[in-house]
Amino acid sequence: MHPYLESTLTVLFWVVYPLYWIVWWIVYLLVQAGLYILNPLYNVLLFILRPFILVGSFVGQLAYLPIDIIARFETIYIYLGVASLVGVVAGLVLHFTFSALVSVLGLKQSSRAISTYRSREPRRQQAVKAPEVSLHKSPDLPREAIAKSDPARLFARPKLTLQGPSPEGKQRRTLLDETLDEDDDSEI
Template sequence: MADQIQQALSILSRIAFYTSWPFVKLAHLLTFILSPFWRIAQFFLLPFTVLVQGLLGILLLPFRLNLLERFETIYIYLGIASLIGFAAGAALYVTFHVLSTTLRIDTATELEDRKHANARTIEAYRAERKSKRRRSGKDVLSISPTITSGEAVMARRQRGLLSQTIIEEEDSDF
Protein backbone atom coordinates (compact mmCIF):
# COMPACT_ATOMS: atom_id res chain seq x y z
CA MET A 1 0.00 0.00 0.00
CA ALA A 2 2.82 2.37 0.86
CA ASP A 3 4.60 1.55 -2.40
CA GLN A 4 1.50 2.40 -4.40
CA ILE A 5 1.15 5.77 -2.66
CA GLN A 6 4.82 6.51 -3.25
CA GLN A 7 4.53 5.61 -6.95
CA ALA A 8 1.41 7.81 -7.29
CA LEU A 9 3.20 10.74 -5.66
CA SER A 10 6.22 10.19 -7.94
CA ILE A 11 4.00 10.23 -11.01
CA LEU A 12 2.14 13.36 -9.84
CA SER A 13 5.39 15.19 -9.15
CA ARG A 14 6.75 14.35 -12.63
CA ILE A 15 3.51 15.57 -14.23
CA ALA A 16 3.69 18.80 -12.22
CA PHE A 17 7.36 19.30 -13.18
CA TYR A 18 6.84 18.79 -16.90
CA THR A 19 3.71 20.98 -17.02
CA SER A 20 5.37 23.82 -15.10
CA TRP A 21 8.72 23.62 -16.96
CA PRO A 22 7.63 25.80 -19.92
CA PHE A 23 6.29 28.50 -17.57
CA VAL A 24 9.52 28.52 -15.55
CA LYS A 25 11.63 28.84 -18.71
CA LEU A 26 9.36 31.65 -19.95
CA ALA A 27 9.82 33.49 -16.63
CA HIS A 28 13.63 33.09 -16.89
CA LEU A 29 13.55 34.45 -20.44
CA LEU A 30 11.45 37.47 -19.37
CA THR A 31 13.79 38.28 -16.47
CA PHE A 32 16.80 38.04 -18.80
CA ILE A 33 15.18 40.39 -21.33
CA LEU A 34 13.81 42.88 -18.77
CA SER A 35 16.85 42.94 -16.45
CA PRO A 36 18.55 45.92 -18.19
CA PHE A 37 15.35 47.95 -17.91
CA TRP A 38 15.04 46.97 -14.25
CA ARG A 39 18.63 48.10 -13.58
CA ILE A 40 17.92 51.49 -15.19
CA ALA A 41 14.70 51.90 -13.21
CA GLN A 42 16.56 51.03 -9.99
CA PHE A 43 19.19 53.67 -10.79
CA PHE A 44 16.60 56.41 -11.29
CA LEU A 45 14.54 55.37 -8.25
CA LEU A 46 17.60 55.14 -5.97
CA PRO A 47 16.98 58.50 -4.16
CA PHE A 48 13.40 57.48 -3.37
CA THR A 49 14.39 54.05 -2.12
CA VAL A 50 17.07 55.54 0.16
CA LEU A 51 14.51 58.04 1.51
CA VAL A 52 11.95 55.31 2.18
CA GLN A 53 14.59 53.14 3.89
CA GLY A 54 15.58 56.08 6.12
CA LEU A 55 11.97 56.82 7.07
CA LEU A 56 11.28 53.17 7.82
CA GLY A 57 14.43 53.05 9.92
CA ILE A 58 13.23 56.03 11.98
CA LEU A 59 9.69 54.72 12.31
CA LEU A 60 10.78 51.21 13.31
CA LEU A 61 13.47 52.37 15.76
CA PRO A 62 11.40 51.59 18.89
CA PHE A 63 10.99 47.99 17.74
CA ARG A 64 14.75 47.56 17.21
CA LEU A 65 15.82 49.02 20.54
CA ASN A 66 13.25 47.12 22.61
CA LEU A 67 11.85 50.40 23.90
CA LEU A 68 8.42 48.84 24.20
CA GLU A 69 9.72 46.44 26.83
CA ARG A 70 10.86 49.40 28.93
CA PHE A 71 7.41 50.99 28.90
CA GLU A 72 5.47 47.75 29.36
CA THR A 73 5.19 48.07 33.14
CA ILE A 74 3.88 51.63 33.12
CA TYR A 75 1.54 50.81 30.24
CA ILE A 76 0.01 47.95 32.23
CA TYR A 77 -0.24 50.14 35.37
CA LEU A 78 -1.99 53.00 33.55
CA GLY A 79 -4.27 50.61 31.68
CA ILE A 80 -5.46 48.90 34.83
CA ALA A 81 -5.85 52.26 36.62
CA SER A 82 -8.02 53.59 33.79
CA LEU A 83 -10.21 50.47 33.83
CA ILE A 84 -10.67 50.72 37.59
CA GLY A 85 -11.48 54.43 37.30
CA PHE A 86 -13.99 53.81 34.54
CA ALA A 87 -15.70 51.05 36.52
CA ALA A 88 -15.83 53.17 39.70
CA GLY A 89 -17.22 56.18 37.81
CA ALA A 90 -19.88 54.07 36.13
CA ALA A 91 -20.87 52.52 39.46
CA LEU A 92 -21.14 55.95 41.13
CA TYR A 93 -23.20 57.30 38.24
CA VAL A 94 -25.63 54.38 38.31
CA THR A 95 -25.92 54.51 42.11
CA PHE A 96 -26.59 58.26 42.16
CA HIS A 97 -29.10 58.01 39.33
CA VAL A 98 -31.01 55.16 41.01
CA LEU A 99 -31.06 56.92 44.39
CA SER A 100 -32.09 60.30 42.97
CA THR A 101 -34.95 58.84 40.96
CA THR A 102 -36.05 56.60 43.81
CA LEU A 103 -36.05 59.41 46.36
CA ARG A 104 -37.30 61.96 43.79
CA ILE A 105 -34.57 64.49 44.55
CA ASP A 106 -33.47 65.16 41.00
CA THR A 107 -33.48 68.98 41.24
CA ALA A 108 -31.81 69.61 37.92
CA THR A 109 -34.67 68.11 35.92
CA GLU A 110 -37.27 69.89 38.06
CA LEU A 111 -35.64 73.27 37.40
CA GLU A 112 -35.45 72.55 33.68
CA ASP A 113 -39.12 71.52 33.63
CA ARG A 114 -40.10 74.76 35.37
CA LYS A 115 -38.06 76.83 32.93
CA HIS A 116 -39.65 75.12 29.95
CA ALA A 117 -43.12 75.57 31.44
CA ASN A 118 -42.59 79.30 32.02
CA ALA A 119 -40.88 79.92 28.69
CA ARG A 120 -42.73 82.21 26.30
CA THR A 121 -42.60 82.21 22.56
CA ILE A 122 -41.81 85.32 20.54
CA GLU A 123 -45.37 85.56 19.30
CA ALA A 124 -46.75 85.45 22.85
CA TYR A 125 -44.30 88.14 23.95
CA ARG A 126 -45.23 90.43 21.04
CA ALA A 127 -48.95 89.94 21.61
CA GLU A 128 -48.54 90.71 25.31
CA ARG A 129 -46.53 93.84 24.58
CA LYS A 130 -49.08 95.03 22.05
CA SER A 131 -51.94 94.51 24.49
CA LYS A 132 -50.04 96.44 27.20
CA ARG A 133 -49.53 99.36 24.81
CA ARG A 134 -53.18 99.48 23.93
CA ARG A 135 -54.18 99.38 27.60
CA SER A 136 -51.79 102.19 28.52
CA GLY A 137 -52.80 104.31 25.54
CA LYS A 138 -49.25 104.64 24.23
CA ASP A 139 -49.91 103.08 20.89
CA VAL A 140 -48.70 105.56 18.31
CA LEU A 141 -51.45 104.79 15.83
CA SER A 142 -54.17 105.36 18.44
CA ILE A 143 -52.95 108.88 19.38
CA SER A 144 -54.17 110.64 16.31
CA PRO A 145 -56.28 109.22 13.53
CA THR A 146 -54.70 111.59 10.99
CA ILE A 147 -51.16 110.18 11.41
CA THR A 148 -50.05 108.12 8.44
CA SER A 149 -48.03 104.99 8.75
CA GLY A 150 -44.80 106.78 7.72
CA GLU A 151 -45.27 109.35 10.48
CA ALA A 152 -46.01 106.55 12.94
CA VAL A 153 -42.74 104.89 12.06
CA MET A 154 -40.89 108.19 12.55
CA ALA A 155 -42.65 108.71 15.89
CA ARG A 156 -41.61 105.23 17.00
CA ARG A 157 -38.00 105.92 16.01
CA GLN A 158 -37.85 109.20 17.86
CA ARG A 159 -38.54 107.72 21.27
CA GLY A 160 -35.69 107.32 23.75
CA LEU A 161 -32.63 109.33 24.65
CA LEU A 162 -31.59 110.04 21.09
CA SER A 163 -34.79 111.96 20.38
CA GLN A 164 -34.25 114.40 23.24
CA THR A 165 -32.52 117.73 22.78
CA ILE A 166 -29.19 118.17 24.46
CA ILE A 167 -28.97 121.57 26.14
CA GLU A 168 -25.47 122.94 26.37
CA GLU A 169 -24.46 125.31 29.09
CA GLU A 170 -22.99 128.63 28.05
CA ASP A 171 -19.56 129.51 29.18
CA SER A 172 -19.46 132.03 31.95
CA ASP A 173 -17.12 135.02 32.10
CA PHE A 174 -15.69 134.16 35.46
Protein backbone atom coordinates (compact mmCIF):
# COMPACT_ATOMS: atom_id res chain seq x y z
CA MET A 1 0.00 0.00 0.00
CA HIS A 2 1.10 3.57 -0.64
CA PRO A 3 2.75 5.15 2.44
CA TYR A 4 0.65 8.34 2.26
CA LEU A 5 -2.58 6.39 1.99
CA GLU A 6 -1.60 4.24 4.92
CA SER A 7 -0.85 7.21 7.18
CA THR A 8 -4.08 8.95 6.08
CA LEU A 9 -6.14 5.89 7.02
CA THR A 10 -4.39 5.64 10.38
CA VAL A 11 -5.15 9.30 11.20
CA LEU A 12 -8.77 8.91 10.10
CA PHE A 13 -9.16 5.79 12.23
CA TRP A 14 -7.90 7.56 15.38
CA VAL A 15 -10.16 10.55 14.68
CA VAL A 16 -13.33 8.60 13.74
CA TYR A 17 -13.00 5.82 16.33
CA PRO A 18 -13.60 8.07 19.37
CA LEU A 19 -16.45 9.80 17.51
CA TYR A 20 -18.03 6.39 16.85
CA TRP A 21 -18.01 5.51 20.55
CA ILE A 22 -19.35 8.93 21.54
CA VAL A 23 -22.27 8.56 19.11
CA TRP A 24 -22.86 4.97 20.23
CA TRP A 25 -23.08 5.97 23.93
CA ILE A 26 -25.45 8.86 23.15
CA VAL A 27 -27.77 6.55 21.18
CA TYR A 28 -27.56 3.89 23.89
CA LEU A 29 -28.48 6.38 26.64
CA LEU A 30 -31.39 7.74 24.57
CA VAL A 31 -32.74 4.21 23.97
CA GLN A 32 -32.41 3.35 27.67
CA ALA A 33 -34.18 6.58 28.69
CA GLY A 34 -36.95 5.92 26.17
CA LEU A 35 -37.39 2.37 27.43
CA TYR A 36 -37.47 3.60 31.03
CA ILE A 37 -40.21 6.08 30.16
CA LEU A 38 -42.15 3.64 27.93
CA ASN A 39 -41.80 0.61 30.24
CA PRO A 40 -45.03 1.24 32.23
CA LEU A 41 -46.94 1.86 29.00
CA TYR A 42 -45.40 -1.32 27.54
CA ASN A 43 -46.45 -3.35 30.59
CA VAL A 44 -50.04 -2.05 30.42
CA LEU A 45 -50.19 -2.74 26.69
CA LEU A 46 -48.76 -6.23 27.24
CA PHE A 47 -51.35 -6.90 29.97
CA ILE A 48 -54.20 -5.84 27.66
CA LEU A 49 -52.91 -7.88 24.71
CA ARG A 50 -52.12 -11.02 26.79
CA PRO A 51 -55.34 -12.94 25.79
CA PHE A 52 -54.75 -12.22 22.11
CA ILE A 53 -51.14 -13.33 22.40
CA LEU A 54 -52.19 -16.59 24.09
CA VAL A 55 -54.90 -17.28 21.48
CA GLY A 56 -52.41 -16.58 18.71
CA SER A 57 -49.90 -18.91 20.33
CA PHE A 58 -52.56 -21.64 20.62
CA VAL A 59 -53.59 -21.21 16.96
CA GLY A 60 -49.94 -21.42 15.94
CA GLN A 61 -49.43 -24.64 17.90
CA LEU A 62 -52.66 -26.04 16.48
CA ALA A 63 -51.50 -25.23 12.94
CA TYR A 64 -48.17 -26.95 13.65
CA LEU A 65 -49.84 -30.10 15.06
CA PRO A 66 -50.26 -31.98 11.71
CA ILE A 67 -46.63 -31.33 10.85
CA ASP A 68 -45.59 -32.56 14.30
CA ILE A 69 -47.64 -35.75 13.91
CA ILE A 70 -46.13 -36.40 10.49
CA ALA A 71 -42.64 -35.79 11.89
CA ARG A 72 -43.19 -38.41 14.61
CA PHE A 73 -43.67 -41.10 11.96
CA GLU A 74 -40.59 -40.09 9.98
CA THR A 75 -38.75 -43.35 10.65
CA ILE A 76 -41.74 -45.39 9.49
CA TYR A 77 -41.91 -43.36 6.27
CA ILE A 78 -38.21 -43.92 5.68
CA TYR A 79 -38.51 -47.66 6.42
CA LEU A 80 -41.53 -48.13 4.14
CA GLY A 81 -39.94 -46.04 1.39
CA VAL A 82 -36.72 -48.03 1.45
CA ALA A 83 -38.67 -51.31 1.63
CA SER A 84 -40.77 -50.36 -1.38
CA LEU A 85 -37.67 -49.37 -3.36
CA VAL A 86 -35.96 -52.65 -2.45
CA GLY A 87 -39.11 -54.57 -3.43
CA VAL A 88 -39.41 -52.82 -6.78
CA VAL A 89 -35.74 -53.33 -7.58
CA ALA A 90 -35.86 -57.01 -6.54
CA GLY A 91 -39.03 -57.54 -8.59
CA LEU A 92 -37.48 -55.95 -11.65
CA VAL A 93 -34.30 -58.00 -11.26
CA LEU A 94 -36.31 -61.22 -10.95
CA HIS A 95 -38.54 -60.30 -13.89
CA PHE A 96 -35.67 -59.54 -16.23
CA THR A 97 -33.63 -62.53 -15.01
CA PHE A 98 -36.44 -64.99 -15.65
CA SER A 99 -37.36 -63.30 -18.92
CA ALA A 100 -33.77 -63.74 -20.07
CA LEU A 101 -33.71 -67.37 -18.90
CA VAL A 102 -36.99 -68.15 -20.68
CA SER A 103 -35.79 -66.61 -23.92
CA VAL A 104 -32.33 -68.25 -23.73
CA LEU A 105 -33.70 -71.71 -22.90
CA GLY A 106 -36.60 -71.41 -25.33
CA LEU A 107 -39.27 -72.04 -22.72
CA LYS A 108 -41.66 -69.41 -24.02
CA GLN A 109 -45.20 -70.73 -23.91
CA SER A 110 -47.29 -70.24 -27.02
CA SER A 111 -50.35 -68.16 -26.42
CA ARG A 112 -53.58 -70.10 -26.66
CA ALA A 113 -56.56 -68.76 -28.46
CA ILE A 114 -59.86 -68.61 -26.61
CA SER A 115 -61.43 -70.99 -29.14
CA THR A 116 -58.93 -73.76 -28.32
CA TYR A 117 -59.47 -73.21 -24.62
CA ARG A 118 -63.25 -73.46 -25.00
CA SER A 119 -62.98 -76.59 -27.14
CA ARG A 120 -60.86 -78.34 -24.47
CA GLU A 121 -63.02 -77.23 -21.53
CA PRO A 122 -65.99 -79.66 -22.04
CA ARG A 123 -63.61 -82.63 -22.32
CA ARG A 124 -61.82 -81.59 -19.16
CA GLN A 125 -65.08 -81.18 -17.26
CA GLN A 126 -66.26 -84.63 -18.37
CA ALA A 127 -62.98 -86.19 -17.24
CA VAL A 128 -63.08 -84.50 -13.85
CA LYS A 129 -66.78 -85.09 -13.14
CA ALA A 130 -67.42 -87.36 -10.20
CA PRO A 131 -70.68 -88.60 -8.81
CA GLU A 132 -72.26 -85.77 -6.91
CA VAL A 133 -73.32 -86.80 -3.44
CA SER A 134 -74.61 -84.37 -0.88
CA LEU A 135 -72.59 -84.52 2.29
CA HIS A 136 -75.51 -83.40 4.37
CA LYS A 137 -77.93 -85.83 5.89
CA SER A 138 -80.75 -86.61 3.55
CA PRO A 139 -83.57 -89.07 4.14
CA ASP A 140 -83.06 -90.90 0.82
CA LEU A 141 -79.33 -91.75 1.38
CA PRO A 142 -78.32 -94.09 4.19
CA ARG A 143 -75.59 -93.03 6.57
CA GLU A 144 -73.21 -95.72 5.29
CA ALA A 145 -73.42 -94.36 1.72
CA ILE A 146 -72.66 -90.87 2.95
CA ALA A 147 -69.73 -92.13 5.02
CA LYS A 148 -68.27 -94.08 2.07
CA SER A 149 -68.67 -91.20 -0.40
CA ASP A 150 -67.25 -88.64 2.02
CA PRO A 151 -63.48 -88.52 1.31
CA ALA A 152 -62.71 -86.44 4.40
CA ARG A 153 -64.96 -88.71 6.51
CA LEU A 154 -66.70 -85.74 8.04
CA PHE A 155 -69.87 -87.73 8.66
CA ALA A 156 -68.28 -91.11 9.40
CA ARG A 157 -68.79 -92.61 12.81
CA PRO A 158 -65.70 -92.73 14.99
CA LYS A 159 -64.21 -96.10 15.80
CA LEU A 160 -64.55 -95.53 19.52
CA THR A 161 -67.49 -93.82 21.10
CA LEU A 162 -68.42 -93.12 24.68
CA GLN A 163 -70.65 -96.20 24.58
CA GLY A 164 -67.83 -98.44 23.40
CA PRO A 165 -66.49 -99.55 20.02
CA SER A 166 -68.40 -98.61 16.90
CA PRO A 167 -70.71 -101.34 15.57
CA GLU A 168 -69.33 -100.82 12.05
CA GLY A 169 -66.06 -102.35 13.12
CA LYS A 170 -62.78 -101.56 11.46
CA GLN A 171 -62.94 -98.90 8.76
CA ARG A 172 -60.30 -97.70 6.35
CA ARG A 173 -57.85 -95.31 7.98
CA THR A 174 -57.46 -91.70 6.86
CA LEU A 175 -55.35 -88.77 7.98
CA LEU A 176 -58.05 -87.69 10.39
CA ASP A 177 -57.57 -90.99 12.22
CA GLU A 178 -53.86 -90.29 12.58
CA THR A 179 -54.16 -87.07 14.58
CA LEU A 180 -52.61 -87.04 18.03
CA ASP A 181 -54.32 -85.39 20.95
CA GLU A 182 -52.25 -83.00 23.01
CA ASP A 183 -51.71 -83.68 26.70
CA ASP A 184 -53.60 -81.33 28.97
CA ASP A 185 -51.61 -81.95 32.13
CA SER A 186 -48.52 -79.87 32.64
CA GLU A 187 -45.91 -79.65 35.37
CA ILE A 188 -45.93 -75.85 35.41
